[in-house]
Amino acid sequence: MWNANVNIKHLRIAVALALPFGAAVVIACGPDFPLQVLDDRPGTLKATPANSFAYEASHLAQSSDKLQANENENAYAPPDKLTAADAADATFMTPAQRTQLKTIRALKDGDAAYAQGGDLPPAVRLYAAGAVDYLAAGDTGTRAQKRFQAVLDLPKADGDKRAVWAAYMLGQGYAGAMFGAGSKPADERAKAVKAYAIARTRAAAGALDPNGLAVASYGEQARMFLATGTAFCGYTDFVNAAPCADDVPVADLKQAIHLYAEQAAHNSDSGVQSLRSIAAWALSDPERAQKLIDDPLSQRLLVSYALARVGDVSGDGASQPADYDIYGGGYGYADAARGGKGIKVNPLLPSLVAALQKQGIARIADADRVAALAYRSGYYELAQTLADKQRSALASWVRAKLALRKGDVAAAAQAYAEASKAFPQTDSSVEPASLGLIKAEQSVLTLSRGQYVEAFDQLYTVTKASQSGDRSASLSHPLYSDYSGDTWYLAERVLTVDELKTYVDAHAPATPVPAAPQNFPTTPDKQYYEWLSAHPQQISDYLRRLLARRLVREGRAADALPYFPDDKDMRYVPMEQNYSDGKSTLASWRYRATAKAYGDALDDAGHAWFDVNRAKAWYEAATLARQRGLEIMGYEQAPDYAGMDGMLGFGPGRNVVQEPAGDTGKKPAAAKTPEQRAAADLPGQFITDDERKRYAASESKPNVRYHYRNIAADYIMKSADALPPRSQAFAAVLCKGTSFVFYDAELAPVLYRRYVKEGAAVPFSADFGQNCVEPDFKAAGRFPYVQAWKKARHWAATHRAVSVALLLVLLAGLAALGAVGVKRLRLRSRRADKGVAPD
Structure with a gap:
């Protein structure tokens, strides 16, 4: 690939004089909110089916070997950090030999390097000397070439240590000489092509290739075909649509595309980006695209790029694609199929569809992808014809969209079922993330039919899959993480608590409690994080905790206890931050014990015999609600956002979407009742009245942020009710x-x-x-x-006289009673002496 200095990068790798450059794309804009398909349900169901361009580009060709690119090493790593090449050398060279190799690399003359490398393996010695000639001495002629060729001429066992490197550098030398004085470009290119092919053949046969030079050779070979009769065309020539790019012969351009596709098929981002640049250049002019679409692979490239990277236009008379929009669904580019306000189909897309249609349906490669493009461009009959022509997950996805356009919900449901039936496995027509999106869209349709538990199951299934295993190999959406926002919305606000409990009991059992290491720390340390990494929290436990909090809010704290994490499960020990010194400690409190104490306090508050005991119980319940309310009864989403640890007053879930900037329309009056808020939060199609009723019924009471603090204040008032007003308590x-x-x-x-x-x-x-x-x-x-x-x-x-009189009367009364008592005792005694029974 000729952009991002990749040619220089692999050259430096090959001669082992520098570390390779790497590239990464990072999207960071605040919290990592999940993608939500329930925010704009009509838009979700109308959106164009598509894969990411990276996926499509890496599947244009099929690799027949196990060669892999290496484009991830850090060019700015510390000098003492072993590179892949260093690690490979360490498998057959002693430390002394590696030190000698490092020394001769710094020399300025290949002969001197060869002379001082007597202790090195033959291939390493020859290659190092050739590398010095090539770079340090600026020799791209015979001395370097002879030494590289000498490596290839060694017996296989000896030569394999540097054979791939040597063949790659031979190719580089011939490529560099294409337009040199007195050279014949075609001859030099043919020799370079042969050398690059040898690099790939030797690597596939087992020769060492720690730097991925065999895969890089595809890109270097492709670069030679992006040339006119007198010069190479660079990255900027294609980006700026310079004349050089237009002067590249069409046959050579197609050959370059095929080679970049081979590179991309071997997990090379460099190949993907090269294809991206060529596709963008070609689609910017219909005549360029027309020259390429008769080649099936080039045609697939243009269609894939158009679906994934070409945005539709916005505004009256607009001629440029709308800005990248994270709210636009899919991969962020405006999609007219969603029906967004002011979004119109980019004229480039119908132009491409028309060109494909003109050459005949029989010559269309991958009918399902062109069906998706025709759908987005408004060619619905063509989209239907092409989708019916092919049986794939993508074709079924397109058929589902077309059925919804016709209002045939049953047919759409069937098409979605066909598209997602193999989940989480898939055919090659859709990438794993897109298959997850299909499943999520299916849940939108299921929800609109009032099948709430089934819709939740569909979303929970894809969310669980997206969060399992290695994130890079997961089903997660490329820009976001998963569909947990919608999943927890259904679990918390749409399903009844008993529906959720029944589902959890059947499908989300508690995970086994892992054995904690001895001497478990109170302050997180390396041992703790290593243990936690080896025993990560599980999504099923997360769902159980959400259910537990719902049960506590419903006054069923005893029922909630089994759904909170086991108090012995150290994976779920909360972390507490000391804001004065910034240090973190593992909390001493536990979920179940805290929830039990809260439930016991409420029980005592309602059943204790004495007022003071009821007051104390209300106070204990209030304190627990205030201190641990987020953890034992907080809403996952609004208003508490326990899923964000309560740090934000917004987040995933059903928030009213703000109008775009500049909208001067009259704002609706503030909703005052749960029913009004449900209507405001859940507008539009594909939402049942019953869902709105469930949403209203499950609203927080009171409907304020940190609602449990208000509950705590209410308990305080109840405690005060049972206390003497003038008491300290x-x-x-x-x-x-x-x-x-x-x-x-x-x-x-x-x-x-x-x-x-x-x-x-x-x-x-x-x-x-x-x-x-x-x-x-x-x-x-x-x-x-x-x-x-x-x-x-x-x-x-204050009433002494009366007090004395009353006291005298009291004493007289007591004396009289005493006299009567004495008299009765004497009488009983006499009768007993005479044998008379007492009264």
Whole structure:
């Protein structure tokens, strides 16, 4: 490939004088929100079926060997870091030999390098000397070529240590001489082609190729065909549509495309990017595209690029594709098929479809892909014809879209079932991520038919698959992670809690508790993270935890306990951050124990005999709700966003989509009831009234962020109800409650005003709600009796005469009772002496 300095990169690799360059694409824009297919359901179901260009480009050709590219080593790695070549050399060379090799690489003369490399294996010695001649001495002539050829002439066992490198460099030398003085470009190219072929043949036969030079040779060979009669055409010539690119003979251009396709088929991003550049150049002019579409592979390249990388146009009279749009679905390019406002089909697409149609359907390569392109371009009859012509997952996907356009939901459901029946396996017509999208789209249609549990199962299945195994080999969407946002939405807001419980019991058992290492740390360390990496958290446990929180919110804390992680499962020990020193520690609390304590406190609050015990239970429940509410009862999505650890007030789920900038339309009035909010959050087609009712019924009560804090404040008020207003405990619980909602300008004053109105002066009243003390419930239990005694003493002190009289009367009464008692005892004694039975 001629862009991104790849030619120089592999040259330096080959001569072992530098590390290779690598390339990576990173998308980072805040939290890694998952892709959501339920936000715009009509758009989801209308969107054009397509794969990523990288997938399509890497499947244009089929590799017949196991050669692999190596384009990932860091050019800026520390000098002492072993490269793949170093590691390969270490398998047959001693440290002393490797040191000698490093020394002769730095020399300026090939003969001197050869002379000082006497301890090296023959192939390594010859190649190193040739490399010095090639680069250090600037010799692209006979000395370097002879030494590289000498490597190839060695016996196989000896030559294989550098045969691929030598053949590759021979090819580079001949390619570099194509337009030299007195050269014959065709002859030099033929010799270079032969040398590159030898590099691939020797590598396929087992010769060492740690740097992936055999695969890189496809790109170098392709570069030689991107030339006019006098010069090579570079990357910028194609990007800028310079005359040089147009002067490349069509046959040579097709040959280059085939070679880049071979390179891409061997896992080379360099090959993919070369194909991308050529395809973009070709599709920018219909005449260029027309010259290529008679070649099946080139035709597939153009169609794949058009589907994956050509955006539709936006706005009246627009002639340029709309900007890359992360909200546009698919891979971010505007797609007119979705029906977005102001989006029109890019004229390039119908032009390409017409050109393909003109040469005849029989000559169309991969009818399913052209069917997808015809669908997006508005050629629906052609799309139907082509989709019916081929049996593949992609063809079924297109048929599902066409059926929905006709309003035939049953046929669409059948087509989706055909497209996704092999999930998670697939034919080559769709990449794994696209097959996951098919399954997700199927769930949208299933949901629209009121089949809620089945729709959830479809989404949970694809989300579970997307999060399993190595992320690079998973079914995850290229730009996002998975469909967990929609999955948890259905689990939390659409399924009833008993529907979810039944599903979890049948399909999401708790995973076994792994044995924790000895001396498990309280502060995360290397051992902890290594253990955690070897025992990752599982999505089934995540779903169980979501169910557990729902059960707690429903007042079924006892039922929730088995669905929280086992308290002995160290995978789920929460991490706590000390914001004063920035250090993290493993929390001492556990999910089940905390949920049980919360449930027990609520039970005591409702059934304890004494007021003070009920007050204490309400206070304990309030404290647990405030401190651990997010973990044991928080909503996964709005309003608490437990899935984001409560750090954001927005995230995955059903949020009202904001209007694009510049929209001056009248905004709807704020929704005030659950039903109104359901209507606002769930507008449009493919949504049943029953789903809206379920959404409204499952709304948080109260519907505020961190709703459990408001619940805690409510429990505080109940605790205060059961306490003597003038007690210390009354003031203390209200102080604590105020601290729970101190940020709430409406709720915090309610608790404070109650204290002011009913409570007694306490030492902490000056900082009420900020510096509180623990309530003294024992003192509160004695408080009524102490208060009664104090009142009696106060009354007696202020009414002495009456008090004395009452005391005398009381004493007289007691004396009289005593006299009567004594008399009765004497009478009984006399009767007993006479044998008379007592009364």
